[in-house]
Amino acid sequence: MGLVVQKYGGSSVADAEGIKRVAKRIVESKKNGNQVVAVVSAMGDSTDELIDLAEQVSPIPAGRELDMLLTAGERISMALLAMAIKNLGHEAQSFTGSQAGVITDSVHNKARIIDVTPGRIKTSVDEGNIAIVAGFQGVSQDSKDITTLGRGGSDTTAVALAAALEADVCEIYTDVDGVFTADPRVVKKARKIDWISFEDMLELAASGSKVLLHRCVEYARRYNIPIHVRSSFSGLPGTWVSNERPSEGGAEQVEHALISGVAHDVSEAKVTVVGVPDKPGEAAAIFRAIADAEINIDMVVQNVSAASTGLTDISFTLPKTDGKKATSALEKIKGRVGYDSLRYDDQVAKISLVGAGMKTNPGVTAQFFESLSDAGVNIELISTSEIRISVVTRADDVLGAVQAVHTSFGLDSDSDEAVVYGGTGR
Amino acid sequence: MGLVVQKYGGSSVADAEGIKRVAKRIVESKKNGNQVVAVVSAMGDSTDELIDLAEQVSPIPAGRELDMLLTAGERISMALLAMAIKNLGHEAQSFTGSQAGVITDSVHNKARIIDVTPGRIKTSVDEGNIAIVAGFQGVSQDSKDITTLGRGGSDTTAVALAAALEADVCEIYTDVDGVFTADPRVVKKARKIDWISFEDMLELAASGSKVLLHRCVEYARRYNIPIHVRSSFSGLPGTWVSNERPSEGGAEQVEHALISGVAHDVSEAKVTVVGVPDKPGEAAAIFRAIADAEINIDMVVQNVSAASTGLTDISFTLPKTDGKKATSALEKIKGRVGYDSLRYDDQVAKISLVGAGMKTNPGVTAQFFESLSDAGVNIELISTSEIRISVVTRADDVLGAVQAVHTSFGLDSDSDEAVVYGGTGR
Numbered sequence: 001m002g003l004v005v006q007k008y009g010g011s012s013v014a015d016a017e018g019i020k021r022v023a024k025r026i027v028e029s030k031k032n033g034n035q036v037v038a039v040v041s042a043m044g045d046s047t048d049e050l051i052d053l054a055e056q057v058s059p060i061p062a063g064r065e066l067d068m069l070l071t072a073g074e075r076i077s078m079a080l081l082a083m084a085i086k087n088l089g090h091e092a093q094s095f096t097g098s099q100a101g102v103i104t105d106s107v108h109n110k111a112r113i114i115d116v117t118p119g120r121i122k123t124s125v126d127e128g129n130i131a132i133v134a135g136f137q138g139v140s141q142d143s144k145d146i147t148t149l150g151r152g153g154s155d156t157t158a159v160a161l162a163a164a165l166e167a168d169v170c171e172i173y174t175d176v177d178g179v180f181t182a183d184p185r186v187v188k189k190a191r192k193i194d195w196i197s198f199e200d201m202l203e204l205a206a207s208g209s210k211v212l213l214h215r216c217v218e219y220a221r222r223y224n225i226p227i228h229v230r231s232s233f234s235g236l237p238g239t240w241v242s243n244e245r246p247s248e249g250g251a252e253q254v255e256h257a258l259i260s261g262v263a264h265d266v267s268e269a270k271v272t273v274v275g276v277p278d279k280p281g282e283a284a285a286i287f288r289a290i291a292d293a294e295i296n297i298d299m300v301v302q303n304v305s306a307a308s309t310g311l312t313d314i315s316f317t318l319p320k321t322d323g324k325k326a327t328s329a330l331e332k333i334k335g336r337v338g339y340d341s342l343r344y345d346d347q348v349a350k351i352s353l354v355g356a357g358m359k360t361n362p363g364v365t366a367q368f369f370e371s372l373s374d375a376g377v378n379i380e381l382i383s384t385s386e387i388r389i390s391v392v393t394r395a396d397d398v399l400g401a402v403q404a405v406h407t408s409f410g411l412d413s414d415s416d417e418a419v420v421y422g423g424t425g426r
Numbered sequence: 427m428g429l430v431v432q433k434y435g436g437s438s439v440a441d442a443e444g445i446k447r448v449a450k451r452i453v454e455s456k457k458n459g460n461q462v463v464a465v466v467s468a469m470g471d472s473t474d475e476l477i478d479l480a481e482q483v484s485p486i487p488a489g490r491e492l493d494m495l496l497t498a499g500e501r502i503s504m505a506l507l508a509m510a511i512k513n514l515g516h517e518a519q520s521f522t523g524s525q526a527g528v529i530t531d532s533v534h535n536k537a538r539i540i541d542v543t544p545g546r547i548k549t550s551v552d553e554g555n556i557a558i559v560a561g562f563q564g565v566s567q568d569s570k571d572i573t574t575l576g577r578g579g580s581d582t583t584a585v586a587l588a589a590a591l592e593a594d595v596c597e598i599y600t601d602v603d604g605v606f607t608a609d610p611r612v613v614k615k616a617r618k619i620d621w622i623s624f625e626d627m628l629e630l631a632a633s634g635s636k637v638l639l640h641r642c643v644e645y646a647r648r649y650n651i652p653i654h655v656r657s658s659f660s661g662l663p664g665t666w667v668s669n670e671r672p673s674e675g676g677a678e679q680v681e682h683a684l685i686s687g688v689a690h691d692v693s694e695a696k697v698t699v700v701g702v703p704d705k706p707g708e709a710a711a712i713f714r715a716i717a718d719a720e721i722n723i724d725m726v727v728q729n730v731s732a733a734s735t736g737l738t739d740i741s742f743t744l745p746k747t748d749g750k751k752a753t754s755a756l757e758k759i760k761g762r763v764g765y766d767s768l769r770y771d772d773q774v775a776k777i778s779l780v781g782a783g784m785k786t787n788p789g790v791t792a793q794f795f796e797s798l799s800d801a802g803v804n805i806e807l808i809s810t811s812e813i814r815i816s817v818v819t820r821a822d823d824v825l826g827a828v829q830a831v832h833t834s835f836g837l838d839s840d841s842d843e844a845v846v847y848g849g850t851g852r
Contacts, residue, residue: 016482023483050502056442057449057506058513065512068520069505072498076476079495080483086491087484094494099570120570144525144546 002168003125004029007039007135007158011175012232013077014044022232023084025173026130030090035125037165039135039158040081042073063108067137067148071096074134074154082132092130095120097137098146101164102157104138110150113157113219114141116164133161152213159216163223170220171228172212178229178238179204179211181261181411186402189412193260195240200260200354203388206298207352208265217241259355259364262405264398266349268298269323270381272315273330275340278305283314285337286330293329295322299350299383299390311340315381317392320346348380349398352390353405359386371408377401428594429551430455433465433561433584437601438658439503440470448658449510451599452556456516461551463591465561465584466507468499489534493563493574497523500560500580508558518556521546523563524572527590528583530564536576539583539645540567542590559587578639585642589649596646597654598638604655604664605630605637607687607837612828615838619686621666626686626780629814632724633778634691643667685781685790688831690824692775694724695749696807698741699756701766704731709740711763712756719755721748725776725809725816737766741807743818746772774806775824778816779831785812797834803827 006026013019022040030036050069054061061069078094085092101117124131135154138147149156155172162170179201180190196204198221205214211229220227220241230238276282283302290297298317305312318326327344334342351372358364368389372379377400381392393401406412432452439445448466456462476495480487487495504520511518527543550557561580566573575582581598588596605627606616622630624647631640637655646653646667656664666672702708709728716723724743731738744752753770760768777798784790794815798805803826807818819827832838 016479019483053442053502053506054509057445057510061509062512065505065508065518065520068508069502072501072505075498075501076479076495079491079498080479082491082494083480083487084483086488092491094491 003035003037003165004169004171005037005039005158005162005165005167006171006173007154008041008081008173008232009154009175010041010044010047010077012173013040013081016080019043019077019080019084022173023081023088025232025235026081026085027088027090030130037121037125037131037133037161037167038081039133039154039161040074040077041135041154042070043077043080046073046076064145067108067146070148071134071137071146074136078132078134082130085130085132090130091128092132093124094132094134095124096134097157098139100131100133100161102138102160103141104147104149106140106142106145106147108145108147111138111140111147113138113149113160116160118161118164121161122165133157152215155213155216156219159219159223159225159227162225163219167225169226169228171230172216173230173232174211175231175233176211177231177234177236179209179241179261181259182402182406183209183264186264186399187262187406187412189414190261190406191411191413193239194237195242195245196260197245197356198241198243199387200356201241203352203354203385204261204263207263207354207388207390208267208350209261209263212241258357259353259409259411261354261411262402262409263352263354264349264402265352266395266398267320268317268348268350269320269344269346270315270317270348270392271323271326271330272313272343272345273337273339274313274343275309275311276314277338278310278312282337285333286314289329289333290316290318290326293322293325295319295326295329299381299392301381301383317348317350317381347395348392349395349401350390350392351398351401351405352388353409354388356387358384358389365389367408368405371404372401375400375404377404429461429463429591430595430597431463431465431584431588431591431593432597432599433580434467434507434599434658435580435601436467436470436473436503438599439466439507442506445469445503445506445510448599449507449514451658451661452507452511453514453516456556463547463551463557463559463587463593464507465559465580465587466500466503467561467580468496469503469506472499472502490571493534493572496574497560497563497572500562504558504560508556511556511558516556517554518558519550520558520560521550522560523583524565526557526559526587528564528586529567530573530575532566532568532571532573534571534573537564537566537573539564539575539586542586544587544590547587548591559583578641581639581642582645585645585649585651585653588651589645593651595652595654597656598642599656599658600637601657601659602637603657603660603662605635605667605687607685608828608832609635609690612690612825613688613832613838615840616832617837617839619665620663621668621671622686623671623782624667624669625813626782627667629778629780629811630687630689633689633780633814633816634693634776635687635689638667684783685779685835685837687780687837688828688835689778689780690775690828691778692821692824693746694743694774694776695746695770695772696741696743696774696818697749697752697756698739698769698771699763699765700739700769701735701737702740703764704736704738708763711759712740715755715759716742716744716752719748719751721745721752721755725807725818727807727809743774743776743807773821774818775821775827776816776818777824777827777831778814779835780814782813784810784815791815793834794831797830798827801826801830803830
């Protein structure tokens with residue numbers, strides 16, 4: 001009874017069987033009385049195969065041409081999907097990003113959406129068709145060249161189209177049942193979250209949860225598009241991400257801490273700049289050097305300086321892939337900053353607890369640290385926000401740490417303690 | 427020293443190595459001072475692989491979606507080719523058929539070019555870039571949907587672009603050295619033709635020569651675009667197809683028959699309608715039935731009727747693939763036409779001798795039949811035009827027949843007799 005934008009990832013359309021299964025699901029939604037726009041990624045590993053081909057002809061493929069190349073991937077999956085739907089007796093039309101009106105800037109390989117003008121899509125669904133749209137791609141406003149949106153691009157396409165079409169919901173179909181209170185591969189008793197706020201979802205995404213990317217959630221929050229993350233395999237209800245918890249419950253719980261889940265991330269490394277003179281401008285010089293090297297950092301921690309020496313240590317985390325770039329950038333400014341030494345450590349993990357109302361519930365922080373301590377996990381760095389506590393530990397400790405925190409906060413699926421800090425939407 | 431449009435087929439860009447080789451050849455042409463526009467087909471068998479995928483999701487893939495799917499093939503090859511050229515230090519940009527301004531009608535899978543508006547290509551080459559264009563594809567004038575041009579589409583794209591850009595030449599790169607006086611796989615001593623007129627080339631293409639398709643030659647003749655067919659592997663000069671024989675020689679030969687070559691075709695079958703009443707309207711009824719079944723016929727032969735019976739036989743040839751359709755169409759009108767019986771024979775071959783000035787050199791026809799007779803080949807049908815003689819023989823006889831005619835007309839590469847009827851442009 002409305003307009004639904006659906007998104008199917010590469011693993012859902014990995015082969016002909018997958019495409020036929022997805023076609024059935026789309027037709028079901030149409031039969032339920034919805035207008036349906038389906039955004040689709042490239043089949044399985046096909047994008048990687050194209051990148052491999054590109055590297056065979058050119059060690060550093062040109063951005064414009066790489067985008068032209070990679071967009072062939074969605075072209076294949078979307079055309080096949082439209083055929084499969086027509087084979088089920090329903091009308092379908094496929095559209096490239098350009099045809100769908102996805103207008104971007106000119107930054108090839110990681111373009112940002114500037115505008116969406118979905119006139120052809122609107123006409124197509126109004127005429128009774130199911131519209132299939134290539135994810136991940138657009139056309140640049142200035143040069144009319146084909147662009148790609150970079151990582152998580154198809155999710156962003158779906159949310160942006162949903163916003164432009166004023167859709168009732170954006171359904172993100174994936175190979176898991178939804179967003180969980182922890183990674184189900186790590187925590188056996190992780191629970192599927194029925195509802196989570198945009199803010200909590202943003203923190204989870206920033207803390208290592210891979211189900212939805214930060215960028216897509218941010219877009220949905222800005223335009224207030226409810227996201228429904230669900231499995232293309234099971235078809236069961238998944239996780240709703242939206243501003244307001246739907247209907248029943250919740251009101252009487254707003255003063256409690258509502259823990260959404262535990263996230264972990266082992267993709268980061270920790271850099272410590274040891275013996276930094278504790279005077280104005282030193283930290284600025286360090287992070288300017290990092291920024292100039294185009295490295296995104298995550299946590300930043302500075303301890304108070306030792307009174308005896310007037311020196312302090314500054315630590316930060318960053319993607320392991322940027323580790324070498326960061327240390328060599330810092331070594332170049334060693335003389336100017338006058339620090340003692342650099343320590344680089346890539347055997348670390350970040351564990352984060354995310355949930356609304358933490359700040360006003362001091363017990364949450366204490367309980368978090370106690371649960372880690374009970375599990376014998378040493379904390380190396382701490383960083384907190386309004387709705388998140390993150391710690392850095394040894395990489396070896398990550399599984400035990402996540403499990404301990406998950407259990408302690410009553411998130412395990414058969415736990416009775418979920419009343420106090422829990423509340424995952426049920 | 428001009429604007430060159432080049433076309434590279436799928437076998438020339440079958441893999442990364444092929445793409446790199448083609449990139450080198452294009453750069454060479456650019457270095458020689460030319461502006462270069464390169465039209466490229468999909469890599470090797472990739473189009474067949476896509477069709478196979480389509481058939482896995484839908485037994486009869488929808489035309490619009492099949493075109494969307496297949497055009498991914500050239501998108502991949504053209505982007506890779508542009509990357510490979512940039513890797514050699516030259517600027518290159520790839521363009522889809524739509525971006526290149528190839529405007530077609532809306533007949534999916536076999537669209538016809540209506541117009542070419544190559545503004546972006548012109549700008550790109552004027553800025554010093556090598557422009558790479560996807561062959562085989564365009565965009566429909568009415569619906570703005572992606573279309574494909576069907577068989578030989580990439581050659582047609584190249585010729586159409588050359589016409590619209592007023593190029594000096596359209597170079598068709600392929601996996602053979604040019605157009606030969608006979609199929610080199612059949613006639614060991616077949617000679618490469620240095621120059622051939624549009625008219626002779628059209629007859630050769632219609633008679634079974636596969637190097638250039640009829641459609642592409644027709645387009646080139648209409649817009650008077652010289653074609654140079656040559657090998658992307660050897661880089662040697664190939665065959666020129668144009669209105670006028672280039673520079674030296676020729677003038678004193680115009681009154682001679684100038685034999686271009688011998689073509690053969692084993693893809694056709696022969697239908698004979700036996701015992702047709704010899705009165706007005708009978709032949710019309712037969713060929714109306716064939717036309718209504720959308721079958722293209724080739725040769726048509728009717729003998730004089732036997733005075734005693736007033737009945738005649740009508741024979742025609744057609745693609746073997748249409749054989750069943752034709753006989754069942756004819757059986758339906760048997761009562762109305764009142765013929766005796768149908769004979770269907772798919773064990774036939776067509777052998778054609780093509781060259782200007784045949785009609786005014788009666789010796790050519792006689793020599794053609796004598797050479798077949800000397801080789802013990804029986805003739806079943808004869809059909810002639812201004813510049814072509816074709817006969818139908820048993821399929822088993824085809825190799826011997828082609829060889830005999832080739833030798834008889836002095837076309838063998840070490841023959842001295844090429845003076846009289848020869849003259850293949852040297």
